[in-house]
Amino acid sequence: MxxxxxxxxxxxxxxxxxxxxxxxxxxxxxxxxxxxxxxxxxxxxxxxxxxxxxxxxxxxxxxxxxxxxxxxxxxxxxxxxxxxxxxxxxxxxxxxxxxxxxxxxxxxxxxxxxxxxxxxxxxxxxxxxxxxxxxxxxxxxxxxxxxxxxxxxxxxxxxxxxxxxxxxxxxxxxxxEQREWITGMAEIIKYGAIRSPELFSQLEKLKDNLSADDGEWIEVIRESARIKTDIVQEDTLEAGKRAHLNFGHTFGHALERVAGYGSISHGEAVFAGMIAATYFSKELGHPIDDTVFTPFMSLYKQQIQSFPSQPDKLIEAMKTDKKVKNNIIQLVLLKEWGSPYIKPCTDLSKLKAAWNYTIDQFN
Ligand SMILES: NC(=O)c1ccc[n+]([C@@H]2O[C@H](COP(=O)([O-])OP(=O)(O)OC[C@H]3O[C@@H](n4cnc5c(N)ncnc54)[C@H](O)[C@@H]3O)[C@@H](O)[C@H]2O)c1
CATH class of the missing domain: 3.40.50.1970 (Rossmann fold)
Structure with a gap:
């Protein structure tokens, strides 16, 4: 018994x-x-x-x-x-x-x-x-x-x-304040990237009208909340799919750390992080058109006063991320828009190339 x-x-x-x-x-x-x-x-x-x-x-x-x-x-x-x-x-x-x-x-x-x-x-x-x-x-x-x-x-x-x-x-x-709108928008762009690419065009229309008077904001907020809800319902305790919500975040956290917390906001760092993650995905052969970021670029560039330009330092910072497993950085990448997956990153040269590309975009 x-x-x-x-x-x-x-x-x-x-x-x-x-x-x-x-x-x-x-x-x-x-x-x-x-x-x-x-x-x-x-x-x-x-x-x-x-x-x-x-x-x-x-x-x-x-x-x-x-x-x-x-x-x-x-x-x-x-x-x-x-x-x-x-x-x-x-x-x-x-x-x-x-x-x-x-x-x-x-x-x-x-x-x-x-x-x-x-x-x-x-x-x-x-x-x-x-x-x-x-x-x-x-x-x-x-x-x-x-x-x-x-x-x-x-x-x-x-x-x-x-x-x-x-x-x-x-x-x-x-x-x-505008900076807080821009921070929140980065997470909405993320939902577009990992689940619902239609959000890109909706947000593009709204980005010059940062005012809740526009009823379309309510729609975009509802849709974003729905996406987050769907993902956490599938994986409440973050054992799997919930990690997709970290798209852009492993890069972004490193930026926040190297720049010094506060000098680059979380949303600004996540936006730049998504550019790096998308570049990395393309390097692996995934066919992704990254021009969707272009309409938002100037908004984020205006906010970021000084973008860290040392890729090696940024990679070191990524190694201290909470999501590192057995010393291997875990990246959320895209097969295509709306289709994320987790990739343990062993190719540091590609990582460096992704950082160099992103640094160039912001300098
Ligand atoms: N629990 C989670 O799943 C989760 C997810 C993402 C982020 N976070 C956490 O959220 C925090 C960031 O949140 P945040 O960006 O909302 O920052 P925040 O709460 O610091 O708010 C940002 C600023 O906006 C001001 N503010 C708030 N509402 C306002 C309003 N209506 N009008 C004018 N000013 C207003 C606040 O006083 C503050 O100065 C971080 O600590 C992060 O770790 C948690």
């Missing part, structure tokens, strides 16, 4: 993503259906709170009687253990129950930090994402990754923790 006990637990959780102009009614209906109206915790980016206090308060107080607002400083440095500790302390001191919801209102930094707080307090309280950057709407609020940075690297602490719902209200985008 076997002494083993087989345990089967499910990670599946259904939740919906609303992308709309003004989500107040949808948010009210959703909360009224599920939670006690006594209290809600809001973890809010301080800049977003300053810009949208009236909207946030009106949306949340329509159903909840008490808003417990916790503001966090804007910027990547908020994804820290000390900021996490401070939020947990304040929430526990305030007193919460297992079903008190926490709403994360801000960009990816707020979502990652607040998500990990929600995952930790009482071993998990309900989480709702209200993403306010383009990047958070199309990427970071979806898929359940939460995280903090550690002195030794980015996103090294965290958990998979799925929200109850995501409400992407494009009205927030009215105050978004």
């Amino acid at each position: 076997s002494h083993n006990i087989d345990v089967s637990v499910s990670l599946n959780k259904r939740y919906s993503i609303h992308v709309e102009k003004n989500v107040e009614k949808a948010f009210f209906d959703f909360c009224a259906d599920r939670y006690s109206k006594e209290k809600v915790i809001l973890v809010v980016d301080e800049k977003v709170y300053e810009l949208h206090e009236t909207k946030i308060e009106s949306m949340c107080s329509r159903y909840f009687e008490n808003l417990f607002v916790l503001k966090i400083p804007q910027g990547e440095s908020s994804k820290s253990l000390s900021q996490w500790q401070q939020l947990v302390n304040e929430i526990l001191a305030e007193g919460v129950e297992r079903n008190t919801p926490l709403v994360a209102i801000g960009g990816g930094v707020t979502g990652d930090l607040a998500g990990y707080v929600a995952a930790s307090v009482l071993r998990g309280i309900p989480l709702i994402h209200l993403p306010t950057t383009l990047l958070a709407m199309v990427d970071s609020s979806i898929g359940g990754k939460t995280g903090l940075n550690h002195d030794t690297g980015k996103n090294l602490i965290g958990a998979f923790y799925q929200p109850d719902a995501v409400f992407a209200d494009v009205e927030f985008l009215e105050t978004l």
